[in-house]
Amino acid sequence: MPPKNDPELVALRKEVEDLYKKLQEAQKKVEDTSLEKACESVGAAPKVKLSTKKLMKGHLNKVNSIHYSGDSRHCVTGSLDGKLIIWDTYTGNKMQIIPLRSAWVMSVAFASSGNYVACGGMDNMCTVYDLNNRDANGVAKMVRELAGYDGFLSSCRFLDDKSLITGSGDMKICKWDLETGRKVSDFIAHNGDVVSISLAPDGNTFVTGSVDKTCRLWDIRENKPKQTFFGHEADVNSVSYHPSGYGFATGSEDKSARMFDIRSDQQLALYKPPSPNSGFTSCALSISGRILLCGSDDNNIHMWDTLKNQHNGVLSGHDNRVTSISVANNGIAVASCSWDQTVRVWG
Template identity: 60%
Template sequence: MPPKEDAEFNALKKEIEALKETIKGTATSNKDKTLEELSGSLGDPPRVKLSTKKTLKGHIHKVNCVDFAGDNRHLVSASLDGKLIVWDTWTGNKVQIIPLRSSWVMSCCFAKSGNFVASGGMDNMATVHDLNNRDSSGAAKVIRELAGYDGFLSSCKFVDDRRLLTGSGDMKICQWDLESGKRTLELYGHAGDVVTLSLCPGDENIFVTGSVDQTSKLWDLRQKSFVQSFWGHTSDVNSVCFHPSSLAFASASEDKTARFFDLRADQQLGQYQTPGTATSFTCCTLSKSGRHIIAGCDDSTIHAFDMLKTTHLGSLSGHENRITSLSMTDSGLGLASSSWDQHVRIWI
């Protein structure tokens, strides 16, 4: 890449920024009403009054990620203590403790079937464990170590028991065949670390990603490329979450805003900030109805917003440090949060 002071580079950069502004202007001109105007006649949703049902204690270092299995009961958490813990959230008991080769784990995910968990981080590798088989030490057996990254593994999601999607610090997204251990797709499009990804609930070929390049992108595995780009954030996009309708998604950013993007409108429809002193958002999820956006912050609080009216509906307190991850059960009846305070909380 030419140096920034290079005249040609600066000219191209200005041209790209001008094109972005043109696209934004065209999208804005096509918007005849705001989300707030359209939802003004709707009744207010109930305020969020979740409380901590269980506090899961077992990690001895920062917990960076949590993810529910498809049974709405079991949860996996990943911590810088070098452990994955599989929890029974109904009883609060540990089901399995899985030691990792690297303690610098940044992401984890649970297969909906409950058969597998995957994790990765600064070891530049995705590791898949089979929860139904044990190794000689009694821990869940490692069935795949997926190498081939030039940067840290920041995010991972099971498409199904045979396929895994990963995002990494080398700006690429990979799809892996877990039966062969081979990479079947390698996708590029972001201009910075791919930090987060979320699968479309209605189509396993569609997913959305967020990046430190301040954009979110919609991808189609059949086309082997991204099909839409979404601008608006002015800092790193830390988290994205597909809407249950499959027609929109929410995002959370270091720029102290959470936002709501509609795929059909090809633009942002809503923007959300904490009341009083704004704080950076680290993660987000959506309620089963899609009406509530729930976002975690770096000041240890979790906030809920009315997606339609963009109003603040309440906050959840209990953690004592930065919120790192949120996971909603498929049933929509339970929420898990992880934090640098070394704990996982289950909210109902």
């Protein structure tokens, strides 16, 4: 690898930055309005009043990831204590505890059917468990170990019970056939770690966020990006597809959240927190897409009215960085997890 101050590398970086600027100038020329201007006649959304309905304790270390099942009742969390916990968010009870071979879990996923969960992290592997089958110890059966990454596993999402996509620190996206345990495709997706994946409502496309400060739109049937979105000035930690399927929201290390429109191929809105020291670890949109929620390293979840670009308040309760949030499919609850070792369900 050439040194960072290599003249050729410096020249290439400058060329790329100049191209970025030209692209942004071209986008600005065709930008005829902003989301706030277009929605001037729309009334402001009422203040969102959510409170902690369930405070779920059980993990013994930082909780890094959370994801709802398709039934909007159960969720899975992964923690550095080396356990996955399946929770019943209605009662707050633990339904299953799954001990992991590696404690360094960074991402979890629940199949929308509720039959399988997947997890992975610093072990450079994605492990899939069948919740309906138990081994001799009464623990959910491990059905697949998907190996073959040159970097940590940062994100995973089930397409259905038979296929899964993953993003990793080796800049790749992989699609897996869970029946055979084989890679269907694997391709370089970004110029830095892939850190977040969000599936479109119709399941045909997905968006990725990366350390290279960009987001990309992909078609599940193709291995090349359909669109690349620029604008963020630091790692894009989280992406969330808009329920309409026409856009997506992002949360970034650059202390901003943004909304991008797929059809006009550009940024629609920039959301800033009231305090300038809140970097965003995770983001999710309400079922209508009107409210954007972002988990922050300032221990809060920030909310915005997406159309009016107004900060709508914060959900306070966690005592440490909020690492991940997930909105239930039916839209009536939000689950969050944190380095404070707890899981909260807001409603």
